Amino acid sequence: MILSEIALFLGCGEISDTTKIHGMNTLRDAVEGEISFLSDSKYEKELSDTKASAVILPAAKAHLLPSGVIALISDEPYMSVALLSKQFSKPIQSSTVEPIIGEGSKVYPTAHIENGVKIGKNCTIMSGVYVGAEAVIGDDVVLYPNVTIYRDCVIGNRVMVHAGSVIGSDGFGYAHTKTGEHVKLYQNGNVVLEDDVEIGANTTIDCAVFGSTLIKRGSKIDNLVQIGHNCVVGEFSIMVSQSGLAGSTTLGRNVVMGGQSAAAGHLSIAPFTTLAARSGVTKSIIQKGVYSGFPLMEHKLWLKMQAKLAKILES
Amino acid sequence: MILSEIALFLGCGEISDTTKIHGMNTLRDAVEGEISFLSDSKYEKELSDTKASAVILPAAKAHLLPSGVIALISDEPYMSVALLSKQFSKPIQSSTVEPIIGEGSKVYPTAHIENGVKIGKNCTIMSGVYVGAEAVIGDDVVLYPNVTIYRDCVIGNRVMVHAGSVIGSDGFGYAHTKTGEHVKLYQNGNVVLEDDVEIGANTTIDCAVFGSTLIKRGSKIDNLVQIGHNCVVGEFSIMVSQSGLAGSTTLGRNVVMGGQSAAAGHLSIAPFTTLAARSGVTKSIIQKGVYSGFPLMEHKLWLKMQAKLAKILES
Amino acid sequence: MILSEIALFLGCGEISDTTKIHGMNTLRDAVEGEISFLSDSKYEKELSDTKASAVILPAAKAHLLPSGVIALISDEPYMSVALLSKQFSKPIQSSTVEPIIGEGSKVYPTAHIENGVKIGKNCTIMSGVYVGAEAVIGDDVVLYPNVTIYRDCVIGNRVMVHAGSVIGSDGFGYAHTKTGEHVKLYQNGNVVLEDDVEIGANTTIDCAVFGSTLIKRGSKIDNLVQIGHNCVVGEFSIMVSQSGLAGSTTLGRNVVMGGQSAAAGHLSIAPFTTLAARSGVTKSIIQKGVYSGFPLMEHKLWLKMQAKLAKILES
Numbered sequence: 015m016i017l018s019e020i021a022l023f024l025g026c027g028e029i030s031d032t033t034k035i036h037g038m039n040t041l042r043d044a045v046e047g048e049i050s051f052l053s054d055s056k057y058e059k060e061l062s063d064t065k066a067s068a069v070i071l072p073a074a075k076a077h078l079l080p081s082g083v084i085a086l087i088s089d090e091p092y093m094s095v096a097l098l099s100k101q102f103s104k105p106i107q108s109s110t111v112e113p114i115i116g117e118g119s120k121v122y123p124t125a126h127i128e129n130g131v132k133i134g135k136n137c138t139i140m141s142g143v144y145v146g147a148e149a150v151i152g153d154d155v156v157l158y159p160n161v162t163i164y165r166d167c168v169i170g171n172r173v174m175v176h177a178g179s180v181i182g183s184d185g186f187g188y189a190h191t192k193t194g195e196h197v198k199l200y201q202n203g204n205v206v207l208e209d210d211v212e213i214g215a216n217t218t219i220d221c222a223v224f225g226s227t228l229i230k231r232g233s234k235i236d237n238l239v240q241i242g243h244n245c246v247v248g249e250f251s252i253m254v255s256q257s258g259l260a261g262s263t264t265l266g267r268n269v270v271m272g273g274q275s276a277a278a279g280h281l282s283i284a285p286f287t288t289l290a291a292r293s294g295v296t297k298s299i300i301q302k303g304v305y306s307g308f309p310l311m312e313h314k315l316w317l318k319m320q321a322k323l324a325k326i327l328e329s
Numbered sequence: 330m331i332l333s334e335i336a337l338f339l340g341c342g343e344i345s346d347t348t349k350i351h352g353m354n355t356l357r358d359a360v361e362g363e364i365s366f367l368s369d370s371k372y373e374k375e376l377s378d379t380k381a382s383a384v385i386l387p388a389a390k391a392h393l394l395p396s397g398v399i400a401l402i403s404d405e406p407y408m409s410v411a412l413l414s415k416q417f418s419k420p421i422q423s424s425t426v427e428p429i430i431g432e433g434s435k436v437y438p439t440a441h442i443e444n445g446v447k448i449g450k451n452c453t454i455m456s457g458v459y460v461g462a463e464a465v466i467g468d469d470v471v472l473y474p475n476v477t478i479y480r481d482c483v484i485g486n487r488v489m490v491h492a493g494s495v496i497g498s499d500g501f502g503y504a505h506t507k508t509g510e511h512v513k514l515y516q517n518g519n520v521v522l523e524d525d526v527e528i529g530a531n532t533t534i535d536c537a538v539f540g541s542t543l544i545k546r547g548s549k550i551d552n553l554v555q556i557g558h559n560c561v562v563g564e565f566s567i568m569v570s571q572s573g574l575a576g577s578t579t580l581g582r583n584v585v586m587g588g589q590s591a592a593a594g595h596l597s598i599a600p601f602t603t604l605a606a607r608s609g610v611t612k613s614i615i616q617k618g619v620y621s622g623f624p625l626m627e628h629k630l631w632l633k634m635q636a637k638l639a640k641i642l643e644s
Numbered sequence: 645m646i647l648s649e650i651a652l653f654l655g656c657g658e659i660s661d662t663t664k665i666h667g668m669n670t671l672r673d674a675v676e677g678e679i680s681f682l683s684d685s686k687y688e689k690e691l692s693d694t695k696a697s698a699v700i701l702p703a704a705k706a707h708l709l710p711s712g713v714i715a716l717i718s719d720e721p722y723m724s725v726a727l728l729s730k731q732f733s734k735p736i737q738s739s740t741v742e743p744i745i746g747e748g749s750k751v752y753p754t755a756h757i758e759n760g761v762k763i764g765k766n767c768t769i770m771s772g773v774y775v776g777a778e779a780v781i782g783d784d785v786v787l788y789p790n791v792t793i794y795r796d797c798v799i800g801n802r803v804m805v806h807a808g809s810v811i812g813s814d815g816f817g818y819a820h821t822k823t824g825e826h827v828k829l830y831q832n833g834n835v836v837l838e839d840d841v842e843i844g845a846n847t848t849i850d851c852a853v854f855g856s857t858l859i860k861r862g863s864k865i866d867n868l869v870q871i872g873h874n875c876v877v878g879e880f881s882i883m884v885s886q887s888g889l890a891g892s893t894t895l896g897r898n899v900v901m902g903g904q905s906a907a908a909g910h911l912s913i914a915p916f917t918t919l920a921a922r923s924g925v926t927k928s929i930i931q932k933g934v935y936s937g938f939p940l941m942e943h944k945l946w947l948k949m950q951a952k953l954a955k956i957l958e959s
Contacts, residue, residue, distance in 0.1 A: 106453060106471075124439050124754050124772070126456035126474070138736060141756035142439070142457045142772045142790060144474035144492070156736075158813070159756070159774035159792040160457060162474040162492035162530075177774070177792035177810040178846065180492040183473070183530035186551045186569065194565045194583045196549050198527065212828065215792075215813035215848040216493065216868075218530040218552040218570075234826050236816045237848040238531075238870050238888075240553050240570040240588075250824045254816065255848075255870040256888050256906075258553075258571050258588055268824045273870075273888055274906055274924075276571075276589055278606065291908065292924055292938055294589075294607055308607055309635055311642075319642050320939055326641075326952050327945060421768060421786075439754050441771035441789070457754070457772045459789035459807070475772060477789040477807035477845075495807040498788070498845035501866045501884065509880045509898045511864050513842065531808065533845040533867040533885075553846075555868050555885040555903075573868075573886050573903055591886075591904055593921065609904075609922055623922055624950055630957060637956050 015101060017068055017084060020049065023101070024070070024094045026086040033067050033084070038095065038102050038202065039224045041066065053092035070094045096189035096197040103200035104165060108147050116153065125157075134171070146182065152209070164221060170209035170231065178216040181205050185220040185227075185243025185261060199223060201243060208232075214239065214255070230267070248285060266302075290316075330416055332383055332399060335364065338416070339385070339409045341401040348382050348399070353410065353417050353517065354539045356381065368407035385409045411504035411512040418515035419480060423462050431468065440472075449486070461497065467524070479536055485524035485546065493531040496520050500535040500542075500558025500576060514538060516558060523547075529554065529570070545582070563600060581617075605631075645731055647698055647714060650679065653731070654700070654724045656716040663697050663714070668725065668732050668832065669854045671696065683722035700724045726819035726827040733830035734795060738777050746783065755787075764801070776812065782839070794851055800839035800861065808846040811835050815850040815857075815873025815891060829853060831873060838862075844869065844885065860897070878915060896932075920946075 021029040037048045041057055044050040044066035052061060052071040061069065061078040068084035076085040088094040109130025115121060116135035125143040133139065134153035143157045146165030151157075156174045163169065164182025175181065182205045188196035203222025207213070207229045214237035221227060222244045229235070230249040239253050242261035247253070249267040258276040259265075265277075266285030277283065277295035286302040289295065294308030306316035336344040352363045356372055359365040359381035367376060367386040376384065376393040383399035391400040403409040424445025430436060431450035440458040448454065449468035458472045461480030469487045472478070476490045479497025490496065497520045503511035518537025522528070522544045529552035536542060537559045544550070545564040554568050557576035562568070564582040573591040574580075580592075581600030592598065592610035601617040604610065609623030621631035651659040667678045671687055674680040674696035682691060682701040691699065691708040698714035706715040718724040739760025745751060746765035755773040763769065764783035773787045776795030781787075786804045793799065794812025805811065812835045818826035833852025837843070837859045844867035851857060852874045859865070860879040869883050872891035877883070879897040888906040889895075895907075896915030907913065907925035916932040919925065924938030936946035 106455070122756060124457075124756055126437060126439055140736070141774045142475060142754075142792075144456045158794075160475045160493070160772060160790045160808070162457075164473075164492070174814075176813040177794070178475070178493055178531065178790070178808055178848075180530040180552075183491040183552065184489075186529065186549070188549060188567075195547055196565060196567070214816065215810035215850075216531050216553075216808065216846050218493075220530075220552070232825055234816070234818060236870075237810075237813065237850070238553060238846075238868060240551075242570070250826060252818075252826070255872070255890075256571070256886070260570075260588060273890060273908075274589075274904075276606070278588075291906070315642060319638065322641050322644075323949065326956075327941075327949050329952075421770070439772075441752060441754055457790060459771045475790045475808070477772075479788075479807070493790070493808055493846065495845035495867075498806040498867065499804075501844065501864070503864060503882075510862055511880060511882070531846050531868075533808075535845075535867070553868060555866075557885070571886070575885075575903060589904075591921070593903075626957075634953065634957050637959075641956075 017049075017086075020068070020098065020101075021086055024086060024088060024098060026070070026088055026094070029084065029086070031068075031084050035067060038099060039066065041069070043225060049086075049098070051091045051095045053095065070098075090189070092199075093189040093191070093197060096187075096199045099200035099202070100198070102202060104147075104202060106147065106165065108165070113145075128165070158215075164205070166204040167221070168204065168206045168226075170207055170211065172209055173207050173211050173213075175207075175213040176215040176217075176237070179213050180218045181207065181213070182221040183218055185223055187223055187243065187261075203227065203243070205229070208249075211235070217241075220261075236273075242279065254291070332364075332401075335383070335413065335416075336401055339401060339403060339413060341385070341403055341409070344399065344401070346383075346399050350382060353414060354381065356384070358540060364401075364413070366406045366410045368410065385413075405504070407514075408504040408506070408512060411502075411514045414515035414517070415513070417517060419462075419517060421462065421480065423480075428460075437474075443480070473530075479520070481519040482536070483519065483521045483541075485522055485526065487524055488522050488526050488528075490522075490528040491530040491532075491552070494528050495533045496522065496528070497536040498533055500538055502538055502558065502576075518542065518558070520544070523564075526550070532556075535576075551588075557594065569606070647679075647716075650698070650728065650731075651716055654716060654718060654728060656700070656718055656724070659714065659716070661698075661714050665697060668729060669696065671699070673855060679716075679728070681721045681725045683725065700728075720819070722829075723819040723821070723827060726817075726829045729830035729832070730828070732832060734777075734832060736777065736795065738795075743775075752789075758795070788845075794835070796834040797851070798834065798836045798856075800837055800841065802839055803837050803841050803843075805837075805843040806845040806847075806867070809843050810848045811837065811843070812851040813848055815853055817853055817873065817891075833857065833873070835859070838879075841865070847871075850891075866903075872909065884921070 017031040039048045041060035041064040050066035070086045113127040113131040119137040121139040122141040124141045128147040130148040133151045137155040140159045142160040151169045152171035158177040167182040184201040187199035205227045208231035217239045219241040220243040229247045232250040236255040240258035244262040246264040251269040253271045254273040256274045257271045260279035270288045272291030275293045282298040284302045288304045290306035304313040306313040332346040354363045356375035356379040365381035385401045428442040428446040434452040436454040437456040439456045443462040445463040448466045452470040455474045457475040466484045467486035473492040482497040499516040502514035520542045523546035532554045534556040535558040544562045547565040551570040555573040559577040561579040566584040568586045569588040571589045572586045575594035578596045585603045587606030590608045597613040599617045603619045605621035619628040621628040647661040669678045671690040671694040680696035700716045743757040743761040749767040751769040752771040754771045758777040760778040763781045767785040770789045772790040781799045782801035788807040797812040814831040817829035835857045838861035847869045849871040850873040859877045862880040866885040870888040874892040876894040881899040883901045884903040887901045890909035893911045900918045902921030905923045912928040914932045918934045920936035934943040936943040
């Protein structure tokens with residue numbers, strides 16, 4: 015799409031610029047030929063450095079753009095982004111290049127490998143597995159039955175994904191109209207599983223809106239775990255069954271999340287932190303330690319709290 | 330089955346009536362030719378208006394039936410219903426009519442579409458998908474890999490179901506013998522997903538015992554969510570990952586359920602209610618608002634409670 | 645592998661013994677030709693009775709072995725076991741015997757049945773199902789679409805497994821290096837589902853490290869439930885949706901676990917115990933009863949606690 019068409023499509027007024035726009039991205043990551051947006055004022059300071067060719071933003075912020083970056087004025091930038099995201103969403107199939115399957119790799123006959131996929135050496139791709147367009151899979155990978163890998167995902171070496179898990183499903187993102195309808199923000203990023211990651215059964219890891227949801231090397235994720243879009247799970251972290259991460263949360267290395275624990279979105283959790291089973295994190299954790307409860311507190315305080323409550327019960 | 334056979338099968342005593350019974354249903358929804366039951370006295374007032382041809386119920390309630398409706402006397406009506414439900418359960422395959430696939434729709438070769446299915450236009454039915462007998466799918470639907478749609482389900486237009494989700498699995502219903510065994514209540518209803526519904530990955534929505542589990546238009550359901558049999562999710566509602574609804578609960582329109590929140594069964598939740606992450610609902614919510622905690626309370630009270638508890642901890 | 649090679653592989657020093665070792669097992673269950681280990685001193689008393697041919701253990705415990713049992717000395721026995729477990733892990737395919745399918749059983753064309761499998765009579769094995777090597781399936785079993793049964797699992801008669809569930813995925817077990825990497829303990833056991841068990845949709849049941857994860861007859865497990873390795877679920881128990889059991893926990897018969905409830909690992913829960921929705925068990929339950937909350941307490945105490953807290957809120 016060219017910029018003038020985008021402006022027209024979004025109702026942002028007439029613009030004569032005919033720059034060809036090939037994608038959307040955040041202010042920080044956008045490159046020339048991409049369009050970005052400002053929908054949350056906390057990112058305002060990134061306007062001046064953006065490399066985007068154009069930015070969707072409220073009129074009052076347009077003066078903050080570097081010269082040469084086109085402003086597309088919108089009262090509801092997030093809604094504009096959602097509407098536009100569909101135009102830039104990637105098709106399910108996009109390549110005519112037959113998949114490349116490395117030496118020694120075995121693909122079961124009912125697995126479906128889209129065009130444009132590269133699979134390394136000595137992999138086992140079991141029955142019912144789906145590998146989406148342009149996905150790249152390393153060496154010595156085992157994808158157990160009925161695993162789904164969405165398009166563009168990148169899987170490192172020696173990764174195991176147990177049966178039924180879904181890697182790269184759409185993140186849960188919508189803009190909301192004034193009358194309460196939800197407009198889908200198409201998720202154009204991917205998931206990267208680094209080397210030696212193991213994923214349990216029926217776990218779900220959403221792709222990023224833009225960029226990557228990243229599970230760093232050596233991390234181990236149990237069954238029925240949810241990892242939202244744009245999360246980063248640090249090296250050698252452990253997430254026990256039925257735990258969950260909302261979108262854009264970052265775990266440092268060697269974080270342990272107990273069973274049924276969870277963290278809200280846009281948080282950062284210090285390396286070597288342990289979160290007890292059932293704990294719920296709603297603020298970033300700066301100081302490593304052992305934490306419990308919901309609201310979250312240091313585990314030793316949680317024990318003290320339980321003792322106090324036991325006393326109240328006896329009173 | 331004819332009524333006299335049913336009476337014999339259930340040990341309800343001899344009945345000479347040979348009316349042909351073609352199905353089971355609730356007192357309210359039963360029509361002529363169906364059998365109903367009274368197992369919970371709160372539905373007693375529905376006896377007088379039932380259109381069922383026969384009703385399984387305790388002897389003491391038989392006099393409440395309208396004239397012409399046959400009483401099948403049982404000391405344990407719910408057990409009788411469970412035993413009988415198997416006789417009326419629908420087979421996995423029941424049609425010889427080849428599936429109808431609309432113009433522009435693409436069905437991957439490893440998808441399995443049962444006979445009697447109708448699929449609309451411009452759908453994408455990806456690898457490993459199963460669509461059960463007599464299911465009806467609208468236009469512009471995307472079923473991602475390894476989705477399972479059980480028989481009789483109805484999927485609206487522009488619905489997306491992400492990988493691994495299960496629509497229409499059996500609700501969790503059993504009658505219990507005095508010695509502790511569980512007798513399955515076969516689930517003969519379906520699931521209806523209205524237009525513009527989006528379902529995340531590895532989510533499960535159970536079919537109704539009778540009638541439909543209903544997800545109304547524009548609702549968005551995240552990954553790993555559980556929705557029990559006979560629930561109704563109102564228009565434009567949102568259920569975040571790992572939340573759950575027990576059976577027969579109704580959400581009004583634009584309800585938001587946070588991550589890992591849940592509601593018990595047979596409740597009603599007011600439109601425009603927001604339930605915070607981890608909240609647990611055990612009573613119906615009449616007044617819209619923001620609620621938190623388990624037991625549930627208004628969010629502002631929950632915050633006050635946390636402040637009080639923090640003080641206790643310091644004391 | 646012969647013992648001298650194992651000793652060399654683990655760096656346990658030189659051993660001349662050439663006994664052929666064909667597997668690994670616990671001290672209690674090991675038979676001649678198997679190697680066992682002591683990594684937790686609470687099992688020390690089982691050393692004297694072990695039938696293992698060799699035991700990996702710290703030097704200080706070697707004198708507790710019966711004569712004739714070879715000691716393999718390790719400072720980190722659990723790490724040694726993890727490293728060795730890979731050598732004894734079973735391949736995905738191990739048989740050249742074509743699967744045996746009983747009379748009246750129907751296998752959908754996209755199901756994948758490995759060699760060495762035995763399926764009984766009148767079963768329905770639906771599309772996308774995977775049945776791993778050497779698995780044994782009884783009569784009248786229904787495996788709904790996209791179910792995965794890992795190798796060696798044993799499924800009783802009249803079992804139903806709903807769509808997307810995974811039976812026999814690897815338990816979540818790792819040894820940890822001093823620098824924080826995780827070394828996988830390969831899981832060589834299986835899952836046994838006894839007669840009349842019903843499993844909901846997208847539930848996960850992990851195989852045992854050694855031996856079996858066991859779901860006893862007549863138990864009913866709902867959707868999205870997690871059952872860890874080496875658990876035992878007693879006869880006629882019920883686990884409601886989104887509940888979870890960590891590894892090696894045993895439920896007595898007729899235990900009921902409410903929605904989103906959970907139990908930590910290595911616990912024992914008395915028969916006929918009811919655990920309310922959301923309850924969290926961290927200690928064994930000796931006395932049957934109704935329990936709630938996290939930390940867990942008798943349900944009537946939990947109600948009293950809520951009343952006390954309500955008063956604090958008003959104060």
